[in-house]
Structures are given as C-alpha cells and as structure tokens.
Amino acid sequence: MNYEYDAEVLVVGGGPVGLLAAMTLESHGATAIVLEQDPFLQPPNVKCNHVSSRTMEVFRRHGIADDVRSAGLPAEHPQDVAFRTSFVGQEFGRIRIPSAEERRNGGGSGPDVSWATPEHPHRVNQTYLEPILERHVASRAGIDLRNGVRVDAVSQDDSGVTAAVTDVVTGAQSTVRAKYLIGADGGRSLVRKAIGAKFSGDPVLQHVQSTWIRSTALAAAREAIPSWGTYVYNTRRNGHIYAINGVDEFLVHTYLTAEEAELGSVDRHQALRDILGVDVLFPYAVLSEEDWVARRLVADKFRDRRFFIAGDAAHLWVPMGGYGMNAGIADGVNLAWTIAAVLDGWAGEHMLDAYAAERQPITEQVSRFAMGHLQKLDAADMPANIELPGEEADLARARFGALAEQLNTQQFAAAGLNYGYSYHGSPIIVADGAAPEYTMGTYTPSTVPGCRMPHVWLRDGSSAYDGLGKWYTLVNAAGDADAGAAWAAAATAAGLPTAFLDLAELELPAAFSTEYLIVREDQHVAWRGDELPANITAFVQRLGARPDATQIARGAAPTAAQPRLAA
Numbered sequence: 217m218n219y220e221y222d223a224e225v226l227v228v229g230g231g232p233v234g235l236l237a238a239m240t241l242e243s244h245g246a247t248a249i250v251l252e253q254d255p256f257l258q259p260p261n262v263k264c265n266h267v268s269s270r271t272m273e274v275f276r277r278h279g280i281a282d283d284v285r286s287a288g289l290p291a292e293h294p295q296d297v298a299f300r301t302s303f304v305g306q307e308f309g310r311i312r313i314p315s316a317e318e319r320r321n322g323g324g325s326g327p328d329v330s331w332a333t334p335e336h337p338h339r340v341n342q343t344y345l346e347p348i349l350e351r352h353v354a355s356r357a358g359i360d361l362r363n364g365v366r367v368d369a370v371s372q373d374d375s376g377v378t379a380a381v382t383d384v385v386t387g388a389q390s391t392v393r394a395k396y397l398i399g400a401d402g403g404r405s406l407v408r409k410a411i412g413a414k415f416s417g418d419p420v421l422q423h424v425q426s427t428w429i430r431s432t433a434l435a436a437a438r439e440a441i442p443s444w445g446t447y448v449y450n451t452r453r454n455g456h457i458y459a460i461n462g463v464d465e466f467l468v469h470t471y472l473t474a475e476e477a478e479l480g481s482v483d484r485h486q487a488l489r490d491i492l493g494v495d496v497l498f499p500y501a502v503l504s505e506e507d508w509v510a511r512r513l514v515a516d517k518f519r520d521r522r523f524f525i526a527g528d529a530a531h532l533w534v535p536m537g538g539y540g541m542n543a544g545i546a547d548g549v550n551l552a553w554t555i556a557a558v559l560d561g562w563a564g565e566h567m568l569d570a571y572a573a574e575r576q577p578i579t580e581q582v583s584r585f586a587m588g589h590l591q592k593l594d595a596a597d598m599p600a601n602i603e604l605p606g607e608e609a610d611l612a613r614a615r616f617g618a619l620a621e622q623l624n625t626q627q628f629a630a631a632g633l634n635y636g637y638s639y640h641g642s643p644i645i646v647a648d649g650a651a652p653e654y655t656m657g658t659y660t661p662s663t664v665p666g667c668r669m670p671h672v673w674l675r676d677g678s679s680a681y682d683g684l685g686k687w688y689t690l691v692n693a694a695g696d697a698d699a700g701a702a703w704a705a706a707a708t709a710a711g712l713p714t715a716f717l718d719l720a721e722l723e724l725p726a727a728f729s730t731e732y733l734i735v736r737e738d739q740h741v742a743w744r745g746d747e748l749p750a751n752i753t754a755f756v757q758r759l760g761a762r763p764d765a766t767q768i769a770r771g772a773a774p775t776a777a778q779p780r781l782a783a
C-alpha cells in the first residue's frame with residue numbers, strides 16, 4: 217500500500233449501492249473504505265421491498281443469495297400481489313408470486329417461475345436487507361466500513377481524492393485519502409453536487425404519504441390467503457400495502473392528488489383507515505411516517521475524473537417496477553468492476569469510460585418505464601360500483617381485476633427490466649448489431665454483444681454463471697474446446713485475464729448462435745463470433761487491457777476463476 221492512500225477507493229454512503237460496490241471491489245482485490253453517517257446495523261426506513269432476479273444473481277456471485285432469501289417474510293408466506301376493495305375488503309384479482317420456500321424447492325406458480333435464471337426475485341424489505349449486507353461487508357478484510365462518520369466535503373487532484381470527515385458522535389474531524397471515489401450517498405448526494413451534475417427529468421409525478429404500522433388485529437381481520445402486496449381500489453382512497461414481517465407489520469402508501477398535496481388537506485389517519493377498511497377504533501401503532509415525492513430524475517453526468525456517482529445519487533424515480541435500488545446496485549457493481557480492473561493493473565484508464573456509457577442510458581430507459589407504468593395505472597378506469605353487492609358489481613370487479621392483473625404483471629414480473637437491457641454502445645463491447653428491443657415485462661434472450669448471456673444449467677446442477685471468471689471468460693458454445701482454452705490462455709498472457717468455460721456438450725438455447733463468446737463477470741457478452749480473434753494484442757486492448765499489460769500486475773497467476781468444464 218502506498219502510504220499516501222488510506223485505501224484505493226473511497227465509497228461515500230453505506231446504503232445498498234455503496235455496500236455492493238465495496239464488496240465488488242474487495243472481491244476483485246481492491247481495498248475500500250466505506251464512510252457512512254448512520255450507526256452500524258441501524259436499519260434504514262422501510263422503502264424498497266423487491267430484490268430483482270438480476271440483483272439476486274449479483275448476491276449469488278458474492279455468496280449471500282441464501283442469506284437474503286431467508287430474510288424478511290416467513291419462508292412459507294406468499295409473495296403474491298392481491299387487488300382488493302380495502303385490505304380487509306373483497307378480493308377481485310391476484311398475481312401469484314411463489315414464497316421463498318417454494319422458490320427453494322423449485323415450485324410455486326406465477327408469471328416469473330419459468331424465467332431462465334439461477335436466482336428468481338425475492339421480496340424483502342430494505343430494513344432486513346441492509347443489515348445483512350453490512351454484516352458481510354464488515355467481515356471482509358479488504359473493506360474498512362466506518363459508521364457514524366459524515367463526509368462534509370470532497371476534493372480531487374491529479375493523484376487522488378480526499379474527503380473531509382466528521383465523527384457524528386465526538387465531532388472529531390479528519391481526512392481520508394484514496395485513488396478513486398464512489399458517491400453512493402443517496403438522493404441528496406454531496407458528491408453529485410461536487411461534480412456539478414444536474415438532475416433532469418420530471419421533478420414531481422406524485423405525492424405519497426407512507427406509514428409503517430404494527431397491528432396484530434389487521435392480519436386477523438383479513439379473511440384471505442395473505443399476500444406480500446395489496447393494491448386497494450375504492451371510491452374513497454387508493455393505496456398500496458406491503459407486508460413487512462409477514463405477521464403484524466405493514467407499510468401503507470397513500471397516494472394524494474396534486475391538489476391535496478398542495479393544500480395539505482388529507483387526514484392521514486382517515487386515509488389510512490379507508491385503505492385498510494377499518495373504523496376509527498381499530499387498533500394500530502405507527503412505527504414511522506414519511507412523506508415523499510415520486511420523481512423521474514437522471515443526472516446529466518455520472519463522472520468527473522476520479523469521482524463517480526451511483527444509485528440514488530445518480531438517479532431517482534417512482535418505485536413502479538421496484539427498480540430503484542436494483543438499478544443502483546447494477547451501477548455499483550458495474551463501476552466497481554471497472555475501477556478494480558484498472559487498480560489490478562491490467563486495464564487502462566479508458567476502461568473507466570465504460571461506466572457512464574453503459575449505465576446512464578439504461579437508467580434513463582428504466583426511469584421512463586417506471587413513469588410510464590405510473591401513468592398507465594392512473595389511466596385505468598376503476599368502476600364506481602367496485603364495492604357494491606350484486607351481479608353487476610361482481611362483473612365490474614371481475615373485469616377490473618383482470619385489467620389490474622394484466623397491467624401489473626409487467627411490473628411485478630419485470631422480465632425486461634431484469635434481462636432486457638444491453639450495453640452495446642459501450643467502448644469495451646465489440647458490438648455486432650442492435651440488441652433486441654425490450655419492454656418492462658418482456659425481452660428476447662440474445663447473445664448480441666452487450667446483452668446478458670442467457671442462463672443455462674450445467675450438468676452438475678450449477679449455473680453457467682457460476683463458471684464465469686472474475687474478469688472475462690471465453691465461452692465455447694459449439695466450437696473447438698482446445699482452441700478456445702488455448703485462446704483464453706493467450707489472451708491472459710497478453711494482458712486480459714480470461715477464464716475458459718466449455719458449454720459445447722450442452723443443448724444451448726437458440727440465442728447461442730455463434731461458436732464462441734467472451735462474457736464478462738457481470739454476465740454481459742463482450743464479443744461473439746465463429747472465429748477466435750486472430751490479433752490478440754489488438755483485441756485485448758479493445759476489451760480494456762493496457763497496451764503494456766503483458767502480465768497481471770497484482771499476481772503472477774490470472775485472477776480469473778479456475779477454468780471449468782461442463783460436467
């Protein structure tokens with residue numbers, strides 16, 4: 217370690233994005249300091265409830281997917297979304313989502329069970345998720361997690377970055393120095409301001425009152441199979457309710473009209489009772505209240521030299537599709553992978569240009585999907601007789617229930633958000649055509665460079681993703697295994713750490729249309745073709761290797777995973 221630096225990377229903010237960025241740096245040999253103002257293991261407020269399949273795939277790489285899947289709702293609690301006239305009222309629609317136990321046993325039914333992935337989505341509130349991530353980060357030798365410290369200012373020069381830090385308990389001041397800085401410091405990001413980035417988009421889409429309550433009487437009052445989410449429609453107040461612990465804690469989102477928000481005219485507890493379907497004497501305790509504004513904002517730049525921003529620091533949008541944290545984690549791991557590659561010595565500084573080129577367009581796309589979905593829901597016409605008895609009302613409820621299911625399946629089983637995006641415009645992707653279009657709920661599996669390599673199971677029951685190396689992997693889909701392995705070794709010797717994975721004996725999906733692919737650790741295809749690239753020196757530089765990187769700087773051996781063959 218050069219004594220000018222306290223660590224190689226300074227991560228401002230120990231929320232989910234900063235923690236995953238730190239884990240990714242550490243797992244690639246880089247050292248990181250995470251500076252977080254809140255105390256260790258202090259849970260955040262109840263916000264995110266959905267961990268996407270793509271994020272679970274990241275957790276699998278870090279060996280924490282099982283811990284996360286075991287947290288939150290009891291294992292057997294359904295993760296369904298029900299459509300009802302109030303929490304205790306009539307149910308008129310339901311989207312099935314398997315429980316954690318059903319997922320583990322490979323069972324259950326619902327629109328996402330057929331997804332090609334080793335890790336299906338999981339519903340768990342951020343209050344449970346973050347302490348799991350914090351414990352893992354705290355246990356890793358290469359990460360110095362410092363809680364209870366606030367970053368007051370950040371600066372950079374030709375050789376590094378400096379943060380001015382205050383201990384929030386003692387008031388003691390100090391500085392921390394590193395080579396690069398990741399601002400994962402949330403929506404009010406100090407780092408975003410320091411790089412002069414501006415948010416642009418739609419600053420106000422909706423005003424929401426969120427109330428976290430505890431009520432043992434509430435679960436008992438509902439005569440139905442429990443659900444994770446409940447969408448309530450009635451003529452008094454629409455809202456959404458999420459089961460937090462699967463027993464007696466619920467998060468209730470109350471949606472306000474623009475006029476109500478402006479006039480401050482909503483009786484919070486009457487609105488809550490209208491959504492729950494209970495009277496004024498019904499017992500519940502308020503655990504927290506938060507009023508927030510749904511927005512669609514993306515920063516106009518994600519980087520200034522040694523400073524980068526990720527997660528809510530770089531983008532904010534309405535949580536339709538449940539993709540704020542999930543997109544942020546994708547930013548964090550993408551960025552950390554490129555920084556770690558440069559720090560490892562084999563990648564050139566130009567590798568750092570990939571982060572904004574890859575993530576900024578995707579976050580813009582996701583923000584528009586989320587806003588578009590909110591607008592579609594707003595436009596859905598709820599029948600005025602939704603709560604009335606009688607055949608006519610039954611029919612209206614059934615019709616509206618079918619519409620609600622059809623409209624919302626795309627956000628609760630958002631295959632497109634998970635697997636549809638592509639990095640084909642990146643400087644370290646060798647594009648050979650346009651990636652297929654995707655929507656929130658749909659995508660076309662593809663190996664067009666930039667896309668996520670479609671998932672396949674190996675014969676030993678593990679995932680092909682488990683066999684990918686830490687940096688790049690030459691995947692033999694239908695070519696010559698010996699030639700592929702030799703090419704991977706030659707690429708490694710030329711400076712691009714490349715593992716080898718042989719899938720040729722498997723029956724691969726049609727999307728594997730070439731003999732070979734080069735796939736990154738994050739499962740995105742970097743190149744594909746039937747002929748292995750002949751000019752290895754030029755090719756490895758195209759994927760990020762330094763011109764002089766004829767050996768791996770940190771160690772004699774390639775840092776890619778052990779080459780493995782499909783059993």
Ligand SMILES: Cc1cc2nc3c(=O)[nH]c(=O)nc-3n(C[C@H](O)[C@H](O)[C@H](O)COP(=O)(O)OP(=O)(O)OC[C@H]3O[C@@H](n4cnc5c(N)ncnc54)[C@H](O)[C@@H]3O)c2cc1C
Nearest residue numbers: 229231232233253264265266367402527528538540541542
């Ligand atoms: C109601 C609601 C529901 C949501 N549901 C979902 C969902 O289902 N799925 C989903 O993916 N997303 C969801 N989100 C969004 C999700 O909560 C955020 O996108 C996510 O928390 C962002 O993570 P982050 O690490 O970027 O920022 P944050 O979680 O805000 O973490 C930033 C951290 O930085 C720390 N920090 C800030 N400034 C400083 C400083 N100067 N010094 C030291 N520390 C600092 C903060 O204390 C904080 O811990 C939801 C959001 C809301 C409001």
